[in-house]
Amino acid sequence: MASTEATPAQETPAQETPAAGTPAQEMPHETSAEKTHDPLEEAQVDGAGPPGNGAPLADTQFKVEVKLADLQADPNNPLFSVKSFEELQLSEELLKGIRHMNFRQPSKVQEKALPLLLMNPPTNMIAQSQSGTGKTAAFSLNILSRIDTSNPEPQALALAPSRELARQILGVITHMGQFMNGLTTTAVIPDPSRRGQPFNAQVLVGTPGTVQDMLRRRLINSKHIKILVLDEADNMLDQQGMGDQCTRVKQLLPRDLQIVLFSATFPPNVIAYAQRFAPSSNTLTLAHEELTIEGIKQLYIDIDKDHDKYATLLKFYGLMTQASSIIFVRTRRTAEELEKRMVAEGHKVAQLSGALEGPDRDRIIDQFRSGEAKVLITTNVLARGIDVESVTMVINYDVPTMANNIDADPETYLHRIGRTGRFGRVGVALTFVHNKTSWQQLHAIATYFKTEMYPIDTSDWDAVEETIQNIIKSSRAGKSTKEMTEMITGGR
């Protein structure tokens, strides 16, 4: 299972998931405290609107713009940086939860973000850091440290772009807060079985549409909510539908609100909007050249014809099942078709897309987390945030593209391959290229991130197998990324 041995010190603390054997679905629970007042009564719906007019915080806030590069250049910069969780003046219960998750030392992003997040008065924050570096734990810690467990009403709200990610985050928060007496948490995702029941937990994690609906129907008491977190914030604010929903949600919350935006990517076209959404934020940013994870070995395979993609995929099945693997496709239909074909040929694969019912989605992701299903075919629904440490291989069966299906989508590519190589582990990302267009798309992605991608030479299949097998084995053995690169390039 999850080997905790031999990982470098700074990688251990950044774990985002509940410990092995603690599936996220066990976590959600809530109390049945009675609601006694009108949740919308005091919501500030004016002045907190979109562009240029977000909810202001106190004037006394300390605005800091920190560039990670600067801090790396000066590791002793005393400005808002902690080397241990103990320095943060957290409650003993919360520290106990942190230790229980095997966090020993803050990761780089946690080191910088936590002191800024925990400052009083609370200050908005926009934080960027690479996939798998502990963003979830950072904002979860901030949420938990600000919960008054003697007040049963909702106090913090976190939004995520998919049902699966919302459930995962809820699991982390619940796990981290397990020693806090009286803490209640619940998911706000579509659930027909709960009808018109109010959401009474102190920490709510949900998807934007459902949360907006529940606020509107006064099934969430917004009066005491003091923190709003958008995970995968660029995605949440970029897309028309979700951007509107998130803005409406913000408008339904109190004016005195700490707004926290986290993502690995903040493309230029959404950064300005993000700054208006979370005014006067402290910011941690990265240049896009700094976003690729060294431990993720990016390979591509040139396939003659579209028709041959499926046959090529099958060749990798044995490698995929060495550990866990995710196959990303562009459409729901392709996901279904691939699943059908592979299952018909006796392969064990699971498939998840937004076309499935909620309970089926829950069942399938849980099977994948537990290792019961080792190969998962999916769409971009799972491109972001999902943390399954056993994932050693990500296959881009279709190159990720924008809505026009012509231009490459570098952000989505980065998030997809970030499902492996979590917390310092190594992983393989393999992209299928089958014609000039798809080659150009991948080339555009490589250029955007200034990263190297290695072609796989299919004429020598044994060598291909050996190379990937070695990467997977090294992932378990905790080999350094330098050794890995030599392995792939033959030391060139």
Next chain:
DNA sequence: AAAAAAC
């Protein structure tokens, strides 16, 4: 295209 809400 995918995702995210159903009154």
